[in-house]
Amino acid sequence: MADTQAVAYTVGSDKKPAKTKYQVRVINDKCIGAASCVAVAAMTFKLNDLNKADIVDQDGNVDSEKLLAAQSCPTSAIEVIDVETGEKIWPK
């Protein structure tokens, strides 16, 4: 299939970044434990005993991975705020 090429990046790097500017927040009532955030940004999110996402380290992943984790959440249970500007980045 010539017209479908792999996009040249893999999400979920293992390297802990320096200070990030995006802050994430999990809206507990919305979280259904789908774990897509954990798959995308495993250094930032983990599932707790109630199968809800917890934040383990705000600086665990780079901003792009944290945003992708939020965008991947099937219930839009993750908010992303730019702490430098105060702007809500996600959900729009």
Next chain:
Amino acid sequence: MPQTLLAKVTKKTNLAGNYWLVVLEFQDAFDFAAGQYVSLKVAEDGTRRSYSIASAPNTKSVDLLVDVTPMGLGTKYILSLKEGDIVEAMGPMGIFTLASKTPKNNKLFIATGSGIAPMRSMIWDLLLTNKYQGEVQLLWGMRHEGDLFWQEELMQMNRQYANFSYQVVLSKPGEHWHGECGHVGDCLRNGFIVKVADLSTWEFYLCGNQEMIMETGAYLAGKGVAKEDIHLEKFF
């Protein structure tokens, strides 16, 4: 770890009612575990929606089952797709997969609506790929006869595999429906559980609407089924 890949829509067809099948083909075999899902980019702003994979692993193509009832952003995107279109899929993702730590011999899959998708993947993986010999049962709740699909396939599986059986239950059947009526919970209480003396040899997979998951999970727990033997995937 999920990857972001492009895939081609090779088939899109209405199965019944609001249920659509979308087949995506990747450049190479897509490595996932039965029960997992992919996240499709459905808008330029990065919005994604998740769709369970309904086919068995180890192929270049994956079947996605989509219930378009919500008519939200994801639904409209899916309905706009044409065969030959390219989509951006991230995956595989999800932890709703066949138990590997302490698997039980017998497996009961309980689905409502499009919750059948990951179960079809797991059941095919068990029966076809792994030649599984334990008992495999499927209990599938839908609303109307007009919603039903994959019935011929299920009948064929039932004929082909002596260890596989299934039951469809309709909550709002028409007058000509002669099968089970009610909810999957009714079926469970009235049929399955009373026939099984030892639930400790079974594990349970629940996928579908949240109410069913909560009620059925609580019911099974009340019957003494261990938490680790109840696997859940809530749809919303």
